[in-house]
Amino acid sequence: MSGVITGVRVTHETASVDTIDEACRPDGNELIETLLAREGVTEAFALQTCNRSEAYVVSDDIATGRRALGPWTEELPDGAATWSGHEESLRHLLRVAAGLDSLVVGEDQIIGQLKEAYAEARGIGALGEILDDALLKAIHVGERARTETAINEGVVSLGSAAVSLITGEREIDGASALVIGAGEMGTLAAQALSRYDLSELVVANRTRSRAERIAEELPVNAEARSLDGLETVLSGVDVVIAATGSDEPVLDAGTFDPQTCVVDLAKPRDIERDSETDASVTLYDLDDLETVTERTAAKRAAAASTVETMIDRELEHLLGQFKRKQADDAISGMYEGAQHIKRSEVTTALAKLESQGGLTDDQRETVEAMADALVGQLLSAPTKSLREAAAEDDWETINTAIQLFDPTEGATRAETIGPDSSEGVPPEVAARIEDD
Secondary structure (H helix, E strand, C coil): CCCEEEEEEEECCCCCHHHHHHHCCCCHHHHHHHHHCCCCCCEEEEEEECCEEEEEEEECCHHHHHHHHHHHHCCCCCCCCEEECHHHHHHHHHHHHHCCCCCCCCCCHHHHHHHHHHHHHHHCCCCCHHHHHHHHHHHHHHHHHHHHCCCCCCCCCHHHHHHHHHHHHCCCCCCEEEEECCCHHHHHHHHHHCCCCCCEEEEEECCHHHHHHHHHHCCCCCEEEEHHHCHHHHCCCCEEEECCCCCCCCEEHHHCCCCCEEEECCCCCCEECCHHHHCCCEEEEHHHHHHHHHHHHHHCHHHHHHHHHHHHHHHHHHHHHHHHHHHHHHHHHHHHHHHHHHHHHHHHHHHHHHHCCCCCHHHHHHHHHHHHHHHHHHHHHHHHHHHHHHHCCCHHHHHHHHHHCCHHHHHHHHHHCCCCCCCCCCHHHHHHHHHC
């Protein structure tokens, strides 16, 4: 288990919706494969949602990780990207899974998105021991946070946050509402709207059959439409929530009546902005949800504090696990490499001594015991140092040891100085054997 994590993220905390969209790649797996192809990268992972675009790599050191991730962020505005080293990356992943880093604190969508991204990265062989352990721990923490605390009570999605934003601006009972998009976010928005006494609720989607399934599952009478049939709905509609997965806008802001309240949750945006019509239409996007999310965060402050404590403890366990594995792997590699060389040297020594008149079984055992004792005594101090390095989070020392004592190098060295080598037995060793 060799390497450290380097991460970089572009999220709602440091960037606008447009900048996050710029950082996202249409194919997350393609991004991961690109990172894996970079020199020194052994593992890679990416997480892309409406509010974040994040990437992580495992390499021998942080500098190598930054070089691998650098091209991904070089065209972004200054200050948009946040870099993190090994421990900070681990803590951030735990906070993301628990919903503490979401626009809506405690929202439930993120843990499903994290599980999906984990499965995809694992499916293409991008995860090794380090990121696999980190992501499984993050998923575990996210599930604990939601079952053991009240972090996800109330507003738990961007869809419900959008409805909360609308109800803060206008009366919604008796209004007509339209949800554009029947994906996860559109479904959550439709479910949140269905809790009110609407005069009409329409779910529209590019594939009408999907919209029909969502409409049928709602606890109120709802109508399904295809995007091609929206013209008859748009006239006079009071509330619109747009959340499709389209790469291009699906409507223009000027399409709506002046009294319409529109919330665009899509990334990239579903609603094309027009400076001439923006002023007459109430149009919100993800950046405008801050007031709702701030109120939600305040209500969940106590639960968030409990989750932070949970994360501290789980992170300590995870780091302890990494420390033990790193130290054990380094020590194992060190001894394995030494054993390769020891076996080769002993074979050479015994062969030369046999050629000088033969050896007794006791003499052979003496040679073997002496070689084992030398290996044990020579590696005793490095073993102690590696244990101490693990306890002190000295990842650099551990990774250096893993590289220095690579058992494959020991095997190569052993082959080079095999039984037919001209290197002889040290005089003091031969003398000791003869004395026996």
